[in-house]
Amino acid sequence: MGRYAQNPAAIKALHRGYEVHRDVYIDQELYQLEMRHLFANAWVFVGHESQTPEKGDYFSTQVGDQPVIQVRHSDGEVHVLFNRCPHKGTKIVIDRAGNTGKFFRCPYHAWSFKTDGCLLAIPLKKGYENTGFENSDSAKGMRAVGAVKNYRGFIFCRLAETGISFEEFFGGSLSSIDNMVDRSPAGRLEVAGPPLRYLHHCNWKMLVENQTDTCHPMVAHESSAGTAVKLWKELDMPEGTPLPPAMEIIAPFTSPYEFFEKMGIRTWPNGHGHTGVHHSIHSNYSEIPGYMDKMVESYGEEKAKAILGENRHNTVYFPNIMIKGPIQQLRVFIPLAADRTIVESYIYRLVDGPEELTARTAMYNRMINAPTSIVGHDDLEMYERAQEGLHVNGLEWVNIQRLYEPGEDFSHEAVENGTTERQMRNQFDAWVKFMTCDMDGVQEAAE
Amino acid sequence: MTISKDQLIDFIYDEVRMLDEGRYDEWLALWLKDGHYWMPLDYKQTDPFSVTSLMYEDLFMLKLRVERLNGARTFSQKPKSRCHHVIQRPFVDAMDEAAGTYVTTTFMHYVETRLDEQTLLALTARHELALVDGALRIANKRVDILNCDAAFRNIQLLP
Secondary structure (H helix, E strand, O other): OOOOOOOOHHHOOOOOOOOOOHHHHHOHHHHHHHHHHHHHHHHEEEEEEEHHOOOEEEEEEEEOEEEEEEEEEEOOOOOOOOOOOOOOOOOOOOOEEEEEOOOOEOOOOOOOEEOOOEEOOOOHHHHHHOOOOOOOHHHHEEEEEEEEEEEEOOOEEHHHHHHHOOHHHHHHHHHHHHHHHHHHHHHHEOOOOOOEEEEOOOOHHHHHHHHOOOOOHHHOOOOHHHHHHHHHHHHOOOOOOOOOHHHHHHHHHHHHHHHHHHHHHEEEHHHHEEOOOOOOOOOOOOOOOHHHHHHHHHHHHHHHHHHHHHOOEEEOOOOOOEHHHHHOOOEEEEEEEEEEEEEEEEEEOOOOOHHHHHHHHHHHHHHHHHOOOOOOOHHHEEEEEEEEHHHOOOOOEEEEOOOOOOOOOOOEEEEEOOOOOHHHHHHHHHHHHHHHOOOOOOHHHHH | OOOOHHHHEHHEEEEEEHHOOOOHHHOOOOEEEEEEEEEEEOOOOOOOOOOOOEEOOOOHHHHHHHHHHHHOHHHHHHHOOOOEEEEOOOOOEEOOOOEEEEEEEEEEEEEEEEOEEEEEEEEEEEEEEEEEEEEEEEEEEEEEEEOOOOOOOOOOOOO
């Protein structure tokens, strides 16, 4: 028996508002409890519907540590099933994507299932007569997750059978997904190719926190962005030469503190938030000819300008994804262990939008987030140094106090100075909530 | 001036030696100004633009990459990575004497190390070479990683 299982008081004590205990990053029991409680009670990203466009199309991934299959059923709806044969536990699909036709068939004993998980057939079924098999969980077929929501093409699920609704969980934060999708003149996105996959030897929450950490780019990324600015100057191009796309992307990483202070941070309840309320590192990308005209045609001038005038930087959807609306990028931080995380970085194309924008986004993805990136390396270096450094005894708390106000209330939307660490505190507020909400005795502890 | 098959093969051997010995200024000087170093993300990928690649870099980006490796505040290169190529004898796939253009394919194992970690990648490198002012130059280089769809750790240097 560990220290934290069924001990909501001990879990609450890990977050003091302005600091968190190191165990949230390094303790394997807490990782297991996150998988059991947090990733079951929260709404977690699965995939995009364009990854399974046709009936029978499937895509396999994981929600927390749970292997799942996103599949397009014969009625056209997207279902999310656990990737486990109800017979002996064999994973039903092992490739990342494919088409299964009208049913799944387990490769071990040929049990078959409809694409909504219902049991279709078992060979030699007579052998189960008069055994009580029909009363077993195995007879129900492949298990489905507790609830699924397709929000404008993005598939989310809640593993738990009961709990918070999708709308209440995300609330006003859905405006960032809306803006990303609205940037398509057709109001639709499509996944563009496979994701980058980058293995980090650190806790998944370090990556999530870094998405709204606005005091690190000018320090950690000086080596890449600073060097790029220096090299460009040395080329001594004539005044007014437009920056090449690579420079447009990388140069803003060296913006001064003042730029990040003024960009603003907005937080929403349940751990969601974004940087770039007023402007962001994506604000000054050059216009693509013809794009605005198409947007005006679809939405009218006023709305088109409002959509493209929004330049949110990183939006964190608690617990484990980040999206960049202006460039249609989504990163998912998949927790493998207390000190292991796979980061998958997806890009999407704007249906009916210009291909130049997809090219810019693909460039951003490989320049900043690839295992070969000259920017991502320096982030990874910081996380992994922290993962090791946190083992120092006698100094067991991690500070998240920048612009802290005692008695902070995260139950309403707030906009603050862009260098606040309020969003990190907001995440830990939600972390405690969804870790403990289904633990024994949580009611008593709350009183 | 004509280029022999042996000269093409020697060129590929010399290039990987420059990379292994960190002679990046010499390596950059091998490139034509409009060349691209492409490392696809997907097996048999045909499009470097509208889907993600691991690398698709012009000479400016390659210079930036090299410059950064030596920067005073390049924290993820303190200590520095080292790399090592083991290559098979390159295949000469095409020789166009009149145009002065050549294509080679080389199978190789690439090892990169830093601190206690070491990564081994199996690679296929395709070089488009050109004879310019009496010297062979890299017009384009494509590097396909056998397990391109796997989750990678850092690849900091140049396979």
